[in-house]
Amino acid sequence: MTHELRILPPEVHSPHRTTLKAVLSTAADRKIHQYMDIESTGNVDIDEDDLADAWCIFFIHKMMETGGEFSVTGPGCLSRSLLVNLDRYAEAWNRWMPETFHRITIRSSAMRDDSTVPQREEAISCFSGGLDACFTAYRHRKGLAGPQALNLTACVMFQGADIAESNQEHFDKAFSKANELLEDIGIRQFYRLRTNFREMGMDYEMTYHTMLMGGMRVFTSRFGYFMAGSEGSYDSFSYPWASNPITDHYLGSHSKEAVTDGMGYDRTEKAAVVAQWDKAMSLLRCCWEGEDASGNCGICTKCRLTIMNFMAMGVPRDRIACMPRNAMNEDISQIQFNRPFRVLYAQEILKHAKANGLGKEPWVTTLERRLAEKDLPPTGMGSKIRRLFQRS
Incomplete structure (x- = not known):
């Protein structure tokens, strides 16, 4: 069963704005239209030859959801090295989520051997x-x-x-x-x-x-x-x-x-580096739950954890000017640790706070007590590996 990824020619509105479009058409006559509208104060320089690579990456999960063979048509040449890598990518995701993501074959009449293409700096x-x-x-x-x-x-x-x-x-x-x-x-x-x-x-x-x-x-x-x-x-x-x-x-x-x-750093260690940047301490934006998506609400779980990322590294609360209010003890006690990554972030914060001699600070003791209140979901690679061997 063959499906088509059809790439359309770029729509150049001005030197500063270009719109890219592509359509994924399945054998069941379903059409999925996607676009990328790009603007810049400088020139928007698009390499038309690389559009096939870009759209194949962009659509790869939707193609895996559909499964089967895909023919890539339109502007651009598909790089051979990327084709190999996307095949490996699909193999991995199929092993992880076989009921959702299926193996696929991508074909294009316009292939390019990029093995000798120099890498720009x-x-x-x-x-x-x-x-x-x-x-x-x-x-x-x-x-x-x-x-x-x-x-x-x-x-x-x-x-x-x-x-x-x-x-x-x-x-x-x-x-x-x-x-x-x-x-x-x-x-x-x-x-x-x-x-x-x-x-x-x-x-x-x-x-x-x-x-x-x-x-x-x-x-x-x-x-x-x-x-x-x-x-x-x-x-x-x-x-x-x-x-x-x-x-x-x-x-x-x-x-x-x-x-x-940055995978050699956890979020709290990253906060210590960002704390050196005065402008970021005023303008950093991490919130996605507040009513104003352009700033930080200061009270959602991510805002509270981010405040504590900085405080655990000894950054004074008044330097975290990007946040409108403090992570007070009553706020910490209200954090819902209902997802593994939230527990993990809080555990990292607690570890760094204690290592930096802040273990007796009221907010630290409140966080530690909150983490100990109930059984927590397992987090990170260690728990996954242990569960794997327990099943074998």
Whole structure:
């Protein structure tokens, strides 16, 4: 059963705005229309030859949901090294979630051997203004990444990710804050990319990373590295999850490397680095539950945990100016530890707070008591490995 991924020619509205479109047509006559509308104060340089690579990454989970063979048509050539990597990517996800994601075959009449294509030195990164994004941008621009340092010269913010595609007012405000942060560290090229990715109706927590990597992949005329900040550290990741150290690198190719940055740090350790950046302490945005999506509510679980990430590393509360209120003891006691990653983040905070001599602080003792109140869901790789061997 053959399906089609049809890529349409770019719609160039001006040097500063281009719209990309593609349609996934299944053998059952279902058509899934997707777009990426890209704007920038600078030029929007799209490499039309790489559109096939970008859209295959973007649609990979929807193709796996459908299963079967896919023919890629329209502008662009599919890179052989990416085709191999996407096949490995699909293998892994099929093993993890066989009832949801199926093996697929991707074919294109326009293939290119990219084994001799030189890799460009510049990097582009996702940037939402959150803790992970700020950590990645700051450490690469300030020479804090050691041998991993990349020449980060541009960033992109996705409208349709944590801020709804239709919420133009809040996205514009969040984009303005993020742009101010990037200008503070010398990044002048900042793209906004609006997409209807969520309309595909997939589990966002399992699929969002392909939206980010597929979206950035269209900017290949300058960049050899496509970077996203990690959500967790090597010793805490869970799978299946959209971004993980097992499959993320399969979303790159020979000369276009997909980089998940910062997995050697947990969120509290990242906060210690970001605390060196005064502008971020005023403008960082991590909240997705508040009424105003352009800022932080200060009372949701993520806001409370982020405040404690900084405080656990000895950052005074009054320096966390991006948050409108304190994580008081009564707020901590109200946190719902009903998801494993929340428990994990809180445990990391507690560990660092005690290591930094803050174990007797009222907020620390309240957090410790809250974590001990009931049995907690297992977290991280250790518990998954133990369960695997218990079943064998």
